[in-house]
Amino acid sequence: MSNPNAAMLVIGDEILSGRTRDANMHHLAARLTAHGITLAEARVVGDDKAAIVAAVRALSDEYDHLFTSGGIGPTHDDITADCVAEAMGATIRIRDDARSILEAHYQRAGTELNEARLRMARVPEGAVLIDNPISAAPGFTIGNVHVMAGVPAIFEAMVASVLPTLTGGAPLLSQSLRIERGEGDIAGPLGDLAERYGDLSFGSYPFQKDGIFGAQVVVRGTDARRIDAAMVELTKLLPE
């Protein structure tokens, strides 16, 4: 499979302290999979300059795309834009195009565009703005890094803006089979099947609910007929 790959970087102390449960990773994962881009890694770091810069450098080097979430608001702990600029070797300042968007938005709302809010117009030189239909303050793409807001509704709107501009591969298809017995019952033959269908990926995800132990076996790939064939064989493996 030669689909483009991607990483995600979630930025924010609130996730690591357990105060907030991240929702954006799950959303992005599903959208990328449908678009034919493989999410290969995700990281969460706090509002710490050195940690953000190092993660942006490492992940933008290693993967075709990097998507970030969080840290682009008006407060002192919103340092993502500056960190991304530093990681990508770009200068950053208040840009006229971003300022105009904020001016129009706050004028309509009758709210003052103060110094703090103007920070949201700080965008690296050479970056392309990402539309924010909800609260105006834009995200941006610089190189292969797509910088988006952390508030889920805004993050999702920005993903919807960016994704159509990216070349995806064949969407990853999957079928699954629920077994209501321990994984150990089919693990041996499942491993053999996975070896014979090397072009597909086989996952087994155990669950335990209401006293029932079982597993969801998922077959993934880009060729629907191969997946069908594997599912037929998989069904035969189930113990009577």
Next chain:
Amino acid sequence: MSNPNAAMLVIGDEILSGRTRDANMHHLAARLTAHGITLAEARVVGDDKAAIVAAVRALSDEYDHLFTSGGIGPTHDDITADCVAEAMGATIRIRDDARSILEAHYQRAGTELNEARLRMARVPEGAVLIDNPISAAPGFTIGNVHVMAGVPAIFEAMVASVLPTLTGGAPLLSQSLRIERGEGDIAGPLGDLAERYGDLSFGSYPFQKDGIFGAQVVVRGTDARRIDAAMVELTKLLPE
């Protein structure tokens, strides 16, 4: 603050494909914060040997503790134990202590301890077993790496077993203030306040719900009286 720090590594294709939403990171984050251990970074990688080994090496080197979740079941895609052994330079084989636990469990259940299930007794030399009160198959600690199951109920039980054995620091305390105006209204003075209270950390987490824009401002630290003092000043910053 000199609390010990930690990283988490979530292992599993199902998280990165968007099929499953990870629940363990949020649980561990809250438990560590209460125990006085700072969760400084989290990563998610797929069921890929090179990726797991590299992440275990990097994170166990950089942090006081590394907690992993997922990939210790009986199927072919459960490769965490072998990867951790390789990363830590330990040999791995079916160990008698782990085998005895599985034998007793499956005998009680009237289930065959077949070759696949025996894989769950593969534990690195020198590792200490972590009790699994739910489905028997143990986790383990080797060096500063704590290897636990991905099924949330089992993960949580293992965290409850391991955490009391680790030395924590002062629990991180927090107070928060909900403002129902844009962050931009208080961002300037909030930044000044954060500078003056350098021993505390100030976070501002915007929300947007039912048409209301606002933010939760959270003050964190280990000294309750300092947090109280900061909250008094914070309240005064609120615009009339």
